[in-house]
Amino acid sequence: MPDLATARALLASLVGFPSVSRDSNLDLIEWVRAWLEGHRIAATVVPSPDGRKASLYAQVGPEVPGGVVLSGHTDVVPVDGQAWTSDPFTVVERDGRLYGRGTCDMKGFDALALAALVLAKRRGVKRPLQLALSHDEELGCVACIPMIEAMAALPRASAVIVGEPTMMKVVTGHKGGMAYWLRVKGYEVHSSIMHEGVSAILEAAKLLAWVNAQNAANRAAKPGPLAALFNPPWTTVHTGQIAGGTAHNITAGSCEFGIDFRVVPGEDPDIWQRAFHAKVAEVEAEMKAVRPEAGIAVDERFVVPPLAPETHGAAEALARALTGDNARHVVSYGTEAGQFQARGWSAVVCGPGDIAQAHQADEYLTVAQFNAGWAFMEDLVEGLCR
Numbered sequence: 001m002p003d004l005a006t007a008r009a010l011l012a013s014l015v016g017f018p019s020v021s022r023d024s025n026l027d028l029i030e031w032v033r034a035w036l037e038g039h040r041i042a043a044t045v046v047p048s049p050d051g052r053k054a055s056l057y058a059q060v061g062p063e064v065p066g067g068v069v070l071s072g073h074t075d076v077v078p079v080d081g082q083a084w085t086s087d088p089f090t091v092v093e094r095d096g097r098l099y100g101r102g103t104c105d106m107k108g109f110d111a112l113a114l115a116a117l118v119l120a121k122r123r124g125v126k127r128p129l130q131l132a133l134s135h136d137e138e139l140g141c142v143a144c145i146p147m148i149e150a151m152a153a154l155p156r157a158s159a160v161i162v163g164e165p166t167m168m169k170v171v172t173g174h175k176g177g178m179a180y181w182l183r184v185k186g187y188e189v190h191s192s193i194m195h196e197g198v199s200a201i202l203e204a205a206k207l208l209a210w211v212n213a214q215n216a217a218n219r220a221a222k223p224g225p226l227a228a229l230f231n232p233p234w235t236t237v238h239t240g241q242i243a244g245g246t247a248h249n250i251t252a253g254s255c256e257f258g259i260d261f262r263v264v265p266g267e268d269p270d271i272w273q274r275a276f277h278a279k280v281a282e283v284e285a286e287m288k289a290v291r292p293e294a295g296i297a298v299d300e301r302f303v304v305p306p307l308a309p310e311t312h313g314a315a316e317a318l319a320r321a322l323t324g325d326n327a328r329h330v331v332s333y334g335t336e337a338g339q340f341q342a343r344g345w346s347a348v349v350c351g352p353g354d355i356a357q358a359h360q361a362d363e364y365l366t367v368a369q370f371n372a373g374w375a376f377m378e379d380l381v382e383g384l385c386r
Helices: 003-014 024-040 102-121 144-155 191-196 200-220 270-292 314-323 336-340 367-384
Strands: 044-047 054-058 068-073 092-094 097-099 128-134 159-162 173-174 176-186 237-238 242-243 254-262 293-304 329-331 348-350 365-366
Touching: 003 024, 003 102, 003 367, 024 044, 024 054, 024 102, 024 254, 044 144, 054 102, 054 367, 068 102, 068 336, 092 293, 097 102, 097 367, 102 128, 102 365, 102 367, 128 144, 128 176, 128 191, 128 367, 144 336, 159 237, 159 314, 159 336, 176 200, 200 237, 200 242, 200 270, 254 270, 270 293, 314 367, 365 367
Parallel strands: 068 128, 068 159, 159 348, 173 329
Antiparallel strands: 044 054, 054 128, 092 097, 097 365, 173 348, 176 254, 176 293, 237 254, 242 254
16 A cells, blocks of 8 residues: 555655756656556656657546646756755755755655555545646746646546645645746947947846836735735736846847746736737837837747635635645745636645745755645545545
């Protein structure tokens, strides 16, 4: 019978695959598929368009609706430049903590979900338990979309549990996200006659001034009751990277930077998208009035829907019953729960570990949290047997 030791062994195996988002995860997915096959559980692999990566989903139990999806991602962030005290791709237990890249975010949950799937099969659940493992969550939560769409082949589940680290608290809302990469093309002239050229950096600065103005206005506005739950309780606009220019005495011929939004539930992301594109068009028109060759190219990196608290949501009711947590929790980061909810699933976020440990050197998941996660899985399977 699958037990806590099985889950621990699975965690060690999963962390052993360095499935950094910039690299392929196919070896991990093939290992999971074969492991499930060894337990007579069929899995469906959903490859990425270029075939370098893949997601996977599986089900145990009868072909009836009303089951539960356990959703996790297989990719992790890089360890480059981080000062680890042990091999990041080997699970090491020290002082009640399980160290390793992805132990917290979120291979700990993935291991628990895999063990729970086998437990559900052995116990003979009366409603199905489904597993969904995606790729590229760390790059914007968009690679899960083809997997979610493919899961329409399964009986419709009544609840989705996305196991991002929440300390096993039930998170019912998170901000949406949009990210863009902008490439500003200027026109180089000597800076002494800068009026005859177009500085890509100075034009980019107009957009960054707009970013600051939006943040100031949002911060000054009184938040609605739902927005007030978040930290901060307003939509934020951010730039974290910028590069451009050739020399100090030349108007910059190019400038590249990112702009991302974290939109509180209740606000329409489309309104923010339209405002952003309108500002870009305004600045670009000013540039072209000086030099028609100038312009701004915008690449959309991702759009992640927000997760909004549901009224009488099945996922929330289930997660609260399993955890005993009746407090209200929301987070400002995005998850794949928003993608599930946008496609009609009832979804919450609930998993072992503290998000503060995610992406850090010496990332860890406490043994206590891992054990709490397994207790959650055992109770979930017990409920599906009734």
